[in-house]
Amino acid sequence: xxxxxxxxxxxxxxxxxxxxxxxxxxxxxxxxxxxxxxxxxxxxxxxxxxxxxxxxxxxxxxxxxxxxxxxxxxxxxx
Numbered sequence: 001x002x003x004x005x006x007x008x009x010x011x012x013x014x015x016x017x018x019x020x021x022x023x024x025x026x027x028x029x030x031x032x033x034x035x036x037x038x039x040x041x042x043x044x045x046x047x048x049x050x051x052x053x054x055x056x057x058x059x060x061x062x063x064x065x066x067x068x069x070x071x072x073x074x075x076x077x078x
Contacts, residue, residue: 006041
């Protein structure tokens, strides 16, 4: 098992694979690559919230069509 301390947070890697690092932050357990978890720590330190996980992005709800951005109209001046 490998352990790494980054900005006061402990990252552990029990399996030895590059994408199996584990981080426990704000009561949540995140698993991923070292680069990805370091970005999440930086995000949390800067904003105080964790970014959504990949699973949340994939299973997210569809956006409301009324809220979707409408492209601006282009007017031609003659």
